[in-house]
Amino acid sequence: MSSINRQVSRWTVLRAVEHRLLIQKKWFASILMFGIGNPTIYLLSIGLGIGSLVDSNTTGVDGVKYLTFLAPALLASAAIQSAMTETMFPVMAGFIWAKTFFGIRSTPISGKQMANGVWISAILQVTFTTGIYWIILWLFGAMDHKGSWLSLFTACLGGLAVGAVLLWIASVIDHDDGFLAIINRFVLMPMFLFSGTFYPLAVLPLYVRWLGWISPLWHSTELGRWVSYGHSVSGRLIVIHFLYLFLWIALGLKLAQARFEKRLAK
Amino acid sequence: MPTRSTEVVIAAHNLKKVYGDFVAVDSIDFKVRKGESFGLLGPNGAGKSTTMRMMSATMERSEGELMILGLDPKQDSPQIRAHLGVVPQQDNLDGELTVAENLYIYGRYFGLSRAYLKPKVEELLDFAQLQEKRNEKVEALSGGMKRRLTIARGLINQPEILMLDEPTTGLDPQARHILWDRLFRLKEEGVTLILTTHYMDEAEQLCDRIIVMDNGRIMAEGSPAALIAEYSSKEVLELRFGSNKNAESAKKLAGYGDRLEILPDRILIYCTDAELVLEKINHDGMKPLTSLVRRSSLEDVFLRLTGRTLVD
Numbered sequence: 001m002s003s004i005n006r007q008v009s010r011w012t013v014l015r016a017v018e019h020r021l022l023i024q025k026k027w028f029a030s031i032l033m034f035g036i037g038n039p040t041i042y043l044l045s046i047g048l049g050i051g052s053l054v055d056s057n058t059t060g061v062d063g064v065k066y067l068t069f070l071a072p073a074l075l076a077s078a079a080i081q082s083a084m085t086e087t088m089f090p091v092m093a094g095f096i097w098a099k100t101f102f103g104i105r106s107t108p109i110s111g112k113q114m115a116n117g118v119w120i121s122a123i124l125q126v127t128f129t130t131g132i133y134w135i136i137l138w139l140f141g142a143m144d145h146k147g148s149w150l151s152l153f154t155a156c157l158g159g160l161a162v163g164a165v166l167l168w169i170a171s172v173i174d175h176d177d178g179f180l181a182i183i184n185r186f187v188l189m190p191m192f193l194f195s196g197t198f199y200p201l202a203v204l205p206l207y208v209r210w211l212g213w214i215s216p217l218w219h220s221t222e223l224g225r226w227v228s229y230g231h232s233v234s235g236r237l238i239v240i241h242f243l244y245l246f247l248w249i250a251l252g253l254k255l256a257q258a259r260f261e262k263r264l265a266k
Numbered sequence: 267m268p269t270r271s272t273e274v275v276i277a278a279h280n281l282k283k284v285y286g287d288f289v290a291v292d293s294i295d296f297k298v299r300k301g302e303s304f305g306l307l308g309p310n311g312a313g314k315s316t317t318m319r320m321m322s323a324t325m326e327r328s329e330g331e332l333m334i335l336g337l338d339p340k341q342d343s344p345q346i347r348a349h350l351g352v353v354p355q356q357d358n359l360d361g362e363l364t365v366a367e368n369l370y371i372y373g374r375y376f377g378l379s380r381a382y383l384k385p386k387v388e389e390l391l392d393f394a395q396l397q398e399k400r401n402e403k404v405e406a407l408s409g410g411m412k413r414r415l416t417i418a419r420g421l422i423n424q425p426e427i428l429m430l431d432e433p434t435t436g437l438d439p440q441a442r443h444i445l446w447d448r449l450f451r452l453k454e455e456g457v458t459l460i461l462t463t464h465y466m467d468e469a470e471q472l473c474d475r476i477i478v479m480d481n482g483r484i485m486a487e488g489s490p491a492a493l494i495a496e497y498s499s500k501e502v503l504e505l506r507f508g509s510n511k512n513a514e515s516a517k518k519l520a521g522y523g524d525r526l527e528i529l530p531d532r533i534l535i536y537c538t539d540a541e542l543v544l545e546k547i548n549h550d551g552m553k554p555l556t557s558l559v560r561r562s563s564l565e566d567v568f569l570r571l572t573g574r575t576l577v578d
Contacts, residue, residue, distance in 0.1 A: 004378065004382060004423065004424055005377065005378075006345075006348040006349060006376075006423075007348075007377070008344045008345050008348055008377070009377045012344075012375065012377065015371075015374045015375045015377070016375075018371070018374055019360075019371050019374070019375075022363065022367060022371060023360075023362045023363065026362060093362075098358065098359075098360065098361050099356060099358040100358055100359070100360050102354065102356070102358050103354060103357075103358035103359065103360075103372075103416075103419075104372070104375055105324050106322060106324060106347060106350065106351075106352035106354070106420075107347060107348075107372065107375035107376055107423075108344035108345070108347045108348045108375070108376060108377070109344070109375055110344060264324070265324065265325055265326055266325070
């Protein structure tokens with residue numbers, strides 16, 4: 001009947017990425033404003049305010065000025081925040097709010113490819129917003145060491161570790177009962193507070209320190225401080241930090257892919 | 267209109283879908299031929315949409331065989347979907363994109379090039395009468411417009427088979443008639459149409475052949491005319507004697523037609539010549555409050571086969 005090419009491509013996943021990018025393009029101004037405004041406000045208040053207080057009373061933290069110590073942690077938490085937005089919102093929209101995934105399901109794309117599509121576009125978005133954050137940090141003089149630029153990658157790694165697991169969790173939810181707010185208040189906020197963001201984790205008593213050990217933010221922050229200004233950490237711990245974050249990514253993605261397949265076959 | 271082919275595009279044998287203990291589709295057999303307009307009728311929960319989803323290669327069957335365009339969806343579902351157009355019950359359009367973008371991005375999922383999609387989107391906007399709304403977000407559209415856009419979206423890949431799950435449910439009469447016109451045009455172009463519907467007039471207008479489903483099983487199969495001939499009579503006489511008098515009057519009406527049905531508000535007499543029967547009734551001294559002579563319809567067949575019990 002028709003002469004159009006009906007070969008099913010293995011790259012169908014890229015169509016899902018294209019779809020996300022088309023939507024993100026509409027939000028570009030907001031993304032940019034948030035990307036610039038958020039770190040600027042943070043650095044003006046906490047970074048410079050608390051930083052000058054700390055630096056005037058001590059010789060800094062971890063052998064560097066407070067802002068340099070704080071920057072990798074802020075960068076990692078920005079990456080996590082961005083990953084949350086870029087995984088949970090599209091999945092909730094796709095499965096619950098607008099149910100767009102069920103429409104797209106009638107095309108040759110598979111559930112696994114749809115999950116991967118959201119994931120890949122999240123990588124792009126997280127890298128973009130974290131990149132802006134890094135530039136602002138640099139402008140404020142917080143990225144003043146030779147290896148500081150590498151903290152962009154360790155931050156993104158932390159963000160994507162959390163993003164992969166949130167991708168799966170969002171795909172499991174059947175009803176939107178304020179779930180995003182719950183994740184924000186009871187997972188992300190405690191993670192932000194107990195991951196050695198504002199002070200070294202060792203300062204905390206042991207009975208709450210474990211919260212940092214299981215937090216991807218702490219692992220990402222430790223790696224960020226190590227690459228940025230040479231924060232002292234053993235080779236074994238470096239491997240553990242990387243493995244832990246990659247484990248979250250692998251597990252989250254695998255579970256999300258399976259869940260997408262199952263849910264879309266209903 | 268292109269002549270209908272004998273080529274079978276969908277063949278189901280002992281097709282079954284089970285959810286836990288619940289049998290949604292119970293070992294059904296049917297075939298759909300190329301260029302045919304094929305309807306699935308049935309009350310809520312009859313198994314129409316489940317059958318449709320299995321045919322659209324998005325839901326796996328529990329048992330039986332199903333071949334779509336010569337391929338088995340268990341192995342080749344993406345390849346099958348590349349040839350299908352699907353219009354689901356829910357519009358599930360992307361509210362963040364414009365009307366034109368919805369068509370474009372859906373086409374991209376089929377791997378279609380930008381060069382192909384540019385004129386195709388224009389063509390479908392004309393088809394759906396949505397040119398003026400092309401740059402508006404989907405949220406701004408009326409229910410009928412959204413439905414037309416969803417149908418247009420289902421045509422983006424020039425499908426060999428278009429599947430429509432209750433295409434006009436919830437639409438006002440004007441919107442329904444516009445949609446029927448669009449679907450009839452597709453039928454004329456030789457597109458194989460498969461649709462589920464609650465509306466008997468829709469099925470009569472659009473379908474060459476129908477299966478009536480109830481409780482997951484096929485109750486009857488045939489063209490609308492053949493089903494009416496087999497399960498109903500040529501004409502129907504509807505009489506109202508007043509709600510309290512219908513049952514009493516019905517006793518006197520026995521033998522006036524082929525079959526009698528007593529409803530709470532009226533009596534239906536199935537017969538070959540309703541005018542003649544009405545004349546006899548009047549002649550015999552019975553005086554109904556109102557009378558209506560009409561052609562027997564698919565609705566009479568449907569209600570006879572699936573009953574008049576309300577299904578939620």
